[in-house]
Amino acid sequence: MFSKKTLVTLACCVSVWGCSSAVPTANEYLMMGPSVKSFSTTYNATTVIPKVEIPLYLVGTGMVLVSDSGEVTRARQHLWAEPLDSQLQRITLARLEQRLPSANWLTPFDSQSNIQPHLLISVERFDASPSGHTLMEGHWLLRNVQGKLLECGRFKHREPLNKEGYSAMAQSLTTSWLNEVVDPIAQAVSSTPSHGALQDADCQ
Numbered sequence: 001m002f003s004k005k006t007l008v009t010l011a012c013c014v015s016v017w018g019c020s021s022a023v024p025t026a027n028e029y030l031m032m033g034p035s036v037k038s039f040s041t042t043y044n045a046t047t048v049i050p051k052v053e054i055p056l057y058l059v060g061t062g063m064v065l066v067s068d069s070g071e072v073t074r075a076r077q078h079l080w081a082e083p084l085d086s087q088l089q090r091i092t093l094a095r096l097e098q099r100l101p102s103a104n105w106l107t108p109f110d111s112q113s114n115i116q117p118h119l120l121i122s123v124e125r126f127d128a129s130p131s132g133h134t135l136m137e138g139h140w141l142l143r144n145v146q147g148k149l150l151e152c153g154r155f156k157h158r159e160p161l162n163k164e165g166y167s168a169m170a171q172s173l174t175t176s177w178l179n180e181v182v183d184p185i186a187q188a189v190s191s192t193p194s195h196g197a198l199q200d201a202d203c204q
Contacts, residue, residue, distance in 0.1 A: 031091045046104040049107060058127070120140060
């Protein structure tokens, strides 16, 4: 996906200012999902969607490559158009509203958010490899207002890129997040019984 020449070019971008008076324009990418049909369910619960928890290496707007040996390369000219945690919250909320339109999806800013169940999503990986694939990994928890665990799950998805470049990387990560993370969450929570609770150990 990302040739050695491309990576060297990216690393040299920081020195461009010393060689030229023209500052290179950064490319910014915004996650956008297509319109999709709702699932066949009468699920109508109210749930709060906080910002998605991300690890420190993903904080900021630079898109990240991680090699199989753990070497991290953070792009300086290819950026997310908004912080990753809030961007993932936004597209997750929009997708859940489409898949489960009878439910009521809130953000923590809503006045009723402190008395509703929370869907907590934690990301451990959300990056691409220089060898040409994207990878996302993490877990999610649905807790009621008393903090009891109602449902949970883990996700791990690796997707080969069909072409080179950061635009392809952004599209692959967006599509995989919606199809392989948010849709399975929607299916799981819509079948969660309104009574009973799990133990945290059940999600490990």
